[in-house]
Amino acid sequence: MLLLLLLLTSTGPGHAVKVTGQEKTDGSCLCEVNTNTWAFPTQKFEKVDKLVQDCGANLQKLQNQVTETNGELPKIQAIIKNVTARIEPLKYLNTKGIHNALHLxxxxxxxxxxxxxxxxxxxxxxxxxxxxxxxxxxxxxxxxxxxxxxxxxxxxxxxxxxxxxxxxxxxxxxIPGDFRSPCHQRLMSNISSPVTTKLNPFDKSYVSGAWGRESKRESEGVYWIQPLRYSNIYDYTIRLYPSYNDFMASKNYKDVNVAAGYSYAGGIQGPGTVLYGGAVYYQCYNKDELCRYDLQSKETKRLTLPNVGINNKFPYCYYSCRDYTDIDLSTDEQGLWVIYATESNHGNIVLSRLDTETFNITHTWKTRLFKKSVTNAFMVCGVLYATRYADTYREEVFYAFNTATGHEDNTLSLPLEKVSTGVASLSYNPIDRKLYMYNDGYLLAYQALF
CATH class of the missing domain: 1.20.1270 (Substrate Binding Domain Of Dnak; Chain:A; Domain 2)
Known part of the structure; x- marks a missing residue:
């Protein structure tokens, strides 16, 4: 018996199978081959097939997740944009280390x-x-x-x-010892309905500005108005009236330029202007400074406010922001005050009392009232009051800070009527004890009640 070796190529490359056989008389070869050697790998195929199916299912699931994410992505981006915009004004809290380890x-x-x-x-x-x-x-x-x-x-x-x-x-x-004489009742008990309502004499489109009555008794008969005619932010002119009747009739007035133009040194920025003791006090154009323009000498003095936020950093902003109200001046029985905010006080209102003779800050108080959370603020009898929006025709005095005691009270609820939504300025006059509001181009006056 002749044994022949046949090499038959298997299904896998590089593999061979050894087969034995017999040579017949006619020269042919008879071999017995076990075909199980080349049997189809069913089990392996089933495993691979299942793996492919699982992979397809996972791929479909992943594709569904991607589709769903693509649908939600615009919503997520909108939320991020909204949150970013809300956090933007408070970035200084992190950069200044306020929320980090504070410096002992x-x-x-x-x-x-x-x-x-x-x-x-x-x-x-x-x-x-x-x-x-x-x-x-x-x-x-x-x-x-x-x-x-x-x-x-x-x-x-x-x-x-x-x-x-x-x-x-x-x-x-x-607080001097005799201070209680003009202000025996320091807190207001109520505010009257408007006793004066008048459209400003320039144009109804001038929705921002300030007006009132000379706050010092030496010139108590003078009324004034100071609209912001340039972008409702800037100006350089104040209009003076010798009496209330002239003011109501819009006659016998005198326009005084405190600077050569609003963008010049000494120009007016924002609606925080007041007239006190024959001088106009206001924020200097694009500066962290107060300007004092003397109506008699025509001279301008400047005073820097340390660390004050300006150019819409800390404006009055309850409900809707009133641009460039970072620095606000106010008068009362004690004299002249400036209301502002600083980063070091976390954007909360800072109140400083001014010496008008030397034009310097004499005293400063730091409140816990965030300046952007109020509509406006004013001083009465050494007490700082703040207002907030109630509706289109009503404000509410909700907060008071008493400089005599350092105590804060946020439980007030004194209604204040108005004719339009926006309040550009609100100040008190100690002579007639009235509040003067510039309300979207309308001029309103109220009687403060004690």
Whole structure:
């Protein structure tokens, strides 16, 4: 028997199978071949087939997810855009480290400054209040000292305590002993309906500006109006009337230019203007400064407000923003005030009292009222009041900060009628005890009730 070796190629490349056979008499070869060697790999095929099916199902699921995501993506982008726009004004909170680890060294410096202020106040007016403040400062200094070694502390709580101490020191230094005589009832009890309603004499399109009555008794008969005729933001002219009758009749007026043009040095920006003691006070054009234009000497003085936010950084913004109302001046029985906001006070209202003789800041209080959360603000008897939008025809005085005590009250609800939505300016006159509002081009006056 002749054994033959046949190499038959299998289904896989590079593989061979050895087969035995017999040579017949006619020279042919008879071989027995086991065909199981080339049997189809059914089990492997089924596994691969299942894998392909699973992969197809997963691919379809992934494709459905992509389709669904593409449908939701515009909504997500819209939400992100909205949130980004809302967070944008508050970016400074992060860049200034307010929400990061706060600096203990700076806190210590602030506390030392307050301590020096209390020492000065105690020398000027040694009272039970100044002695109490001194004791409280010593306690806080000990707390801050312990912070350098403790791992757990709340710096924001300490900062709020320092703000309260700062305000109490300012109040202790500021209020003269006889102040209660003109303001025996410091808080307003109500506000009358408008006693004057008049469209401004320039044009109804001038929706922003200020108006009122000279706030110092030496020139108490003079009425004035200062519209913002350039983009409802800027101007350089104030119109004066010698009497109320002339004002109502729009006659016998005199236009005074405080600068060569609104964009020149000394131009007016924003509706925060007031007339006090024969001088026009306002925000200088595009500057973090107050301007004082003397109507007699024609001279302009300037005063820088430290750290103030300007150019729509902290405008009045409740319901809708009133552009370029970052700096607002106000008058009352105590004199002249400026209302603004700073980054260091987290965008909350800062109130400073001005000495009109030297044109300097004498005292400053820091409130916890976010300036963009109010429509407008004004001073009456050493108390800061803030308003908010109620509806198209009504404002509400909802907040008061008393400089005599440093206390805040956000439970007020004094209605204030108006004829249109927007309030450009609102100020108080201590002579006639009236509030003067510039309301979308309309001029309204109210009687403050105590």
């Amino acid at each position: 060294r700076q806190l210590s410096q602030d506390l030392e400054e307050i301590s020096q202020m209390i020492n000065t106040a105690q020398r000027e007016k040694n009272s039970a209040e100044t002695r109490k403040l001194k004791e409280e400062v010593v306690k806080v200094q000990e707390e801050v000292k312990n912070m350098f070694t403790d791992n757990v502390f709340n710096l924001e709580t300490v900062r709020d305590k320092l703000r309260s101490l700062h305000n109490r020191v300012q109040s202790c230094r500021t």
